[in-house]
Amino acid sequence: SRSDQIYQNLIEECKAQGIADEVQVVKTGCFGFCEQGPIVKILPEDSFYVKVTPEDAKELISEHVIKGREVTRLLYDKESSRKHAKVEDIKFYQKQFRIVLRNCGFIDPENIDEYIAREGYQGLEKALFEMTGEEIIEELKTAGLRGRGGAGFPTWMKWNFSRQVQNDTKYVVCNADEGDPGAYMDRSTCEGDPHSVLEAMTICGKTIGANQGFIYIRAEYPLAIHRLEIAMKQAREYGLLGKNILGSGFDFDIEIRLGAGAFVCGEETALLQSIEGKRGMPQPRPPFPAVKGLWGKPTVINNVETWANVPVILTKGGNWFNKIGTADSKGTKVFALTGKIRNSGLVEVPMGTTLREIIYDIGGGIAHDKKFKAVQTGGPSGGVITAENLDTPIDFGSLIRIGSMMGSGGMIVMDEDDCIVDVAKFYLNFSVDESCGKCAPCRIGGKSLCNILEKITAGNGTLKDLDTLANIGEAMKKGSLCALGQTTPNPVLSSIKHFKEEYLAHIVDKT
Ligand code: SF4
Numbered sequence: 001s002r003s004d005q006i007y008q009n010l011i012e013e014c015k016a017q018g019i020a021d022e023v024q025v026v027k028t029g030c031f032g033f034c035e036q037g038p039i040v041k042i043l044p045e046d047s048f049y050v051k052v053t054p055e056d057a058k059e060l061i062s063e064h065v066i067k068g069r070e071v072t073r074l075l076y077d078k079e080s081s082r083k084h085a086k087v088e089d090i091k092f093y094q095k096q097f098r099i100v101l102r103n104c105g106f107i108d109p110e111n112i113d114e115y116i117a118r119e120g121y122q123g124l125e126k127a128l129f130e131m132t133g134e135e136i137i138e139e140l141k142t143a144g145l146r147g148r149g150g151a152g153f154p155t156w157m158k159w160n161f162s163r164q165v166q167n168d169t170k171y172v173v174c175n176a177d178e179g180d181p182g183a184y185m186d187r188s189t190c191e192g193d194p195h196s197v198l199e200a201m202t203i204c205g206k207t208i209g210a211n212q213g214f215i216y217i218r219a220e221y222p223l224a225i226h227r228l229e230i231a232m233k234q235a236r237e238y239g240l241l242g243k244n245i246l247g248s249g250f251d252f253d254i255e256i257r258l259g260a261g262a263f264v265c266g267e268e269t270a271l272l273q274s275i276e277g278k279r280g281m282p283q284p285r286p287p288f289p290a291v292k293g294l295w296g297k298p299t300v301i302n303n304v305e306t307w308a309n310v311p312v313i314l315t316k317g318g319n320w321f322n323k324i325g326t327a328d329s330k331g332t333k334v335f336a337l338t339g340k341i342r343n344s345g346l347v348e349v350p351m352g353t354t355l356r357e358i359i360y361d362i363g364g365g366i367a368h369d370k371k372f373k374a375v376q377t378g379g380p381s382g383g384v385i386t387a388e389n390l391d392t393p394i395d396f397g398s399l400i401r402i403g404s405m406m407g408s409g410g411m412i413v414m415d416e417d418d419c420i421v422d423v424a425k426f427y428l429n430f431s432v433d434e435s436c437g438k439c440a441p442c443r444i445g446g447k448s449l450c451n452i453l454e455k456i457t458a459g460n461g462t463l464k465d466l467d468t469l470a471n472i473g474e475a476m477k478k479g480s481l482c483a484l485g486q487t488t489p490n491p492v493l494s495s496i497k498h499f500k501e502e503y504l505a506h507i508v509d510k511t
Helices: 002-016 054-066 112-117 122-129 133-143 155-164 185-192 194-208 222-237 268-275 304-316 318-322 355-362 396-401 420-434 440-457 463-479 483-487 490-498 500-506
Strands: 040-042 047-049 171-176 212-218 253-259 299-303 332-339 345-350 372-377 383-386 410-415
Touching (some): 002 054, 040 054, 047 054, 112 194, 112 222, 122 194, 122 304, 133 155, 133 304, 133 318, 155 194, 155 299, 171 185, 171 194, 171 268, 171 304, 185 194, 185 222, 185 304, 185 332, 194 212, 194 222, 194 253, 194 299, 212 222, 212 268, 222 253, 268 299, 304 318, 332 355, 332 372, 345 355, 355 372, 372 420, 383 490, 420 440, 420 483, 420 490, 420 500, 440 500, 463 483, 463 500, 490 500
Parallel strands (some): 171 212, 212 253, 332 410
Antiparallel strands (some): 040 047, 332 345, 372 383, 372 410
C-alpha cells in the first residue's frame, strides 16, 4: 500500500541521512481522518502531515527532522500561525472524545510495550488480583455500558447471566464480523489496538469462569487478523494470555475463527453456529447464548467496540465512565462517517453529541457545497434522518424515536443529488442478498419488496404499490426470525415516510 511505501521510504531516508540511530519510524493504526490519509505525525512536535506520498519522505526527513522546519505544504492546517500544527488544533478532532480509539494512531499495535505504557493490562491486573467477579459486574453496571453491536443490551447483565449458570465450560466470544456497508469501526480497532480486545476478553473470562475465547473475524480483514495474531503471541510471551496468567492461577486463551463474509453471521446465534462448523443461520431465542451458547455452553458474546471499552472502565472506574454520555446511553460511540461529507473518517463522540455537530463541526459539512438531504444511520437495518432532526442528541433511544437506530455505527450522508429511492434499493438489495433464507417472511418478503421497487423505478408503479410495500414491511418486522429480516424493510419504509414525493415522482399512474 501507499502507507507501506511511505514507511519504507522514511526508514531509507533516515539511513541515507545518517540519523537511523536517533529516529524511530513507527507504524500505527488508523488516525481516523481518512479523508486526509496517508497521515504522518512527527514527534515530539506532534506535527500532523496529511496526504503524504512516498516521494515526500525525503523532504520530511531533511527539512523537519534534521533542520526543524515544518513542511508547510503538507500540513493540514496550512494557515496556522504557530510553528507546528498539532492534532488538537484540528477541528475534526476537537469535539471527539476517544475511549475506544484511545490508542489508535498513538501506539505501534505490533508492540505490546506501547500498549502497556498507556495503562494497558492494568484493568486485567485489577480483575485478577483486586476484584471478585461480582465486583467486576458491579463496576460494569455502574458504568452503564451497553452493547455497541446494535442492540444496546446492558453488558453487565449479559455477563451476569453467564456467570450465574453453573457449568465447568464457558466461552467468551468477540464478534468482529463487521458487515454493514460503509462501516469499519471494528476493523480499525483491531488493527490499531488489538490488545484492548484481548485484555477485555480475558477480564470477562475471569468474571464468568471461562477459560477459552474465540475471535470471529471476517477473512476480508487480513491486517486486523495479522495484528491480532501478533498481539496474542506477545501476550502469551508476557504471561498475559495462556496458563496461569500473571501467576494468578487463572488460565485463559483465545483462538481466531475466520468468517467467509456472510453478513448474517454477525447475528450472534448464526455466528456461534459458524464457529461450531455449521452453516451460519440464526437460531430462535431463548435460550440466549449467555445461558446456552457455543456447543450448548454459557457464552458471552460482545462486539469489538464493546470489548474495547471494558479495560478503561476497570482502570478508570465505572463512575468515571458513567459521567460521559446521556441518561439513556453512557460513554462514547464510534461512527464511520462516509458519503457526501467533506471529512470522511472514523469519529468517536460522547453519546449525546448531535448529528449536526458530527456532520458539520467534525465532518466539515457537505462536500462541494451541496445541500444536505439526509443521513442514514444503522446501515441496512436503519433509516434516513432528515434535516429537521439534525439537532437530536444521539443515543440508543433518541435514534429509534426519530425512526432510525444506532446500529453498529455506519453513518452515510446524502446530498441533494442523491435519489432516495436508489439508496433504499441499494440497502434492500444488500439485505435480500444476505438473507440466509431460513424463514419465509424474510426470504419471500424481501424479494417481494425488491420486485415492487424495481417496478416503481422502471416507471410502472402505482400508488397502491406504496401501500403494499408498507404492508409487506410490517409483516416482515413481525414475522422474521432474526434482526436481519425484521429490519430489512426499514430503509424503504423510512424513506417513504420522509421522501414520499420522490417515490411519487417515479409513479406515472397516480390514480
Ligand atoms: Fe435468515 Fe432472514 Fe430468517 Fe434471519 S430473518 S433467519 S436472515 S431468513
